[in-house]
Amino acid sequence: MLNVHKLWMFSGLCVIVIIILYFQSEIARLEDNYRKLEYRLAQTHSESRQFFPKSLAKGDDDLVVIYNRVPKTGSTSFVGIAYDLCKKNHFKVLHINITANMHVMSLNNQYKFAQNVTRWQDVKPALYHGHMAFLNFERLGTSSKPIFVNLIRKPLDRLVSYYYFLRNGDNFRPHLVRKKHGDKMTFDECVERSQPDCDPTNMWLQVPFFCGHSAQCWKPGSLWALEQAKRNLVDHYLLVGVTEEMLDFITVLESTLPRLFKGATEHYLNSNKSHLRQTSSKIEPSQATIDKIQESTVWKMENELYEFALEHFKFVKKKLLSRENNGVAQTYFYEKIRPK
Numbered sequence: 001m002l003n004v005h006k007l008w009m010f011s012g013l014c015v016i017v018i019i020i021l022y023f024q025s026e027i028a029r030l031e032d033n034y035r036k037l038e039y040r041l042a043q044t045h046s047e048s049r050q051f052f053p054k055s056l057a058k059g060d061d062d063l064v065v066i067y068n069r070v071p072k073t074g075s076t077s078f079v080g081i082a083y084d085l086c087k088k089n090h091f092k093v094l095h096i097n098i099t100a101n102m103h104v105m106s107l108n109n110q111y112k113f114a115q116n117v118t119r120w121q122d123v124k125p126a127l128y129h130g131h132m133a134f135l136n137f138e139r140l141g142t143s144s145k146p147i148f149v150n151l152i153r154k155p156l157d158r159l160v161s162y163y164y165f166l167r168n169g170d171n172f173r174p175h176l177v178r179k180k181h182g183d184k185m186t187f188d189e190c191v192e193r194s195q196p197d198c199d200p201t202n203m204w205l206q207v208p209f210f211c212g213h214s215a216q217c218w219k220p221g222s223l224w225a226l227e228q229a230k231r232n233l234v235d236h237y238l239l240v241g242v243t244e245e246m247l248d249f250i251t252v253l254e255s256t257l258p259r260l261f262k263g264a265t266e267h268y269l270n271s272n273k274s275h276l277r278q279t280s281s282k283i284e285p286s287q288a289t290i291d292k293i294q295e296s297t298v299w300k301m302e303n304e305l306y307e308f309a310l311e312h313f314k315f316v317k318k319k320l321l322s323r324e325n326n327g328v329a330q331t332y333f334y335e336k337i338r339p340k
């Protein structure tokens, strides 16, 4: 009698779980469809008002884009898309492998790299990616300048992701044994015991990545570095997206640089996202941990850069995707061209 009762309870529970799962997947599917629709709409609008001659795309054939990716910001997913598209769109993707993952290049390598990247015609158009700090080509006397793009992530999320990545690895290379493999300490425990691995100073990474190759950039808490990072972000980057809005980053990139990224949004939406890299067994930090980290100067400054980047990205996105009152996308053309 009791067993029958339990059986009923169990099947009831199963039914409820199935219903919840079903609705969850439905919601995800609808959201995806909605994004696709929105994107299609943006596309048809921009295509129907295409004033530019085809030769413009050809002029992009010596395009060089550098993506100086910050570790643990979703960069592997983004680069994966570029690798998927490069054959179809006829461009090259190159990984910059710097000894021991050093983020700052020596002066002679800076110079060599800048000359090589700008002169190497055989691989153009190209997307270079690597974990290196921003490099100002103006200093290096090259005749042309590459386009820089990047992604930025909420600083604490990035640190937590990195913390568990070192311990548990990810689904991208699951069999690779990471530096801190076997260490079971959670991020919360680490913060509680003030261990070096979760020291807020470790968050000082996005500021120096955008700041660049100067000594000041790498001093945790340097106000000068933060200001320089903001300047570079608006003056020297074509586009900086946020990890939390990867799809929009890709869509803006596609509409601005179709020579490389044509089809990227479709691809991102339709791929079964198997190339998405996820840190294994990540545990969200407690509110106490969050509060403690947010008291630190480094978090405050890193977060200021993040918020700055986010506001700028939203502004760029709004200009691009939003329609004016009459539902027409922004365009421009030349007229009164003289002499005839």
Ligand SMILES: *[C@@H]1O[C@H](CO)[C@@H](O)[C@H](O)[C@H]1NC(C)=O
Binding pocket: 097, 098
């Ligand atoms: C960079 O090159 C070194 C030496 O060849 C190699 O061991 C390492 O795996 C490379 N890094 C990446 C991220 O592929």
Ligand SMILES: *[C@@H]1O[C@H](CO)[C@@H](O)[C@H](O)[C@H]1NC(C)=O
Binding pocket: 115, 116, 117, 119, 120, 121
């Ligand atoms: C750039 O560097 C690569 C790799 O060292 C080399 O094969 C290529 O010839 C160089 N290109 C130029 C234009 O210097």
Ligand SMILES: *[C@@H]1O[C@H](CO)[C@@H](O)[C@H](O)[C@H]1NC(C)=O
Binding pocket: 272, 274
């Ligand atoms: C993911 O997509 C690829 C290519 O479209 C396909 O070969 C693969 O079977 C898919 N995997 C899953 C789990 O659906």
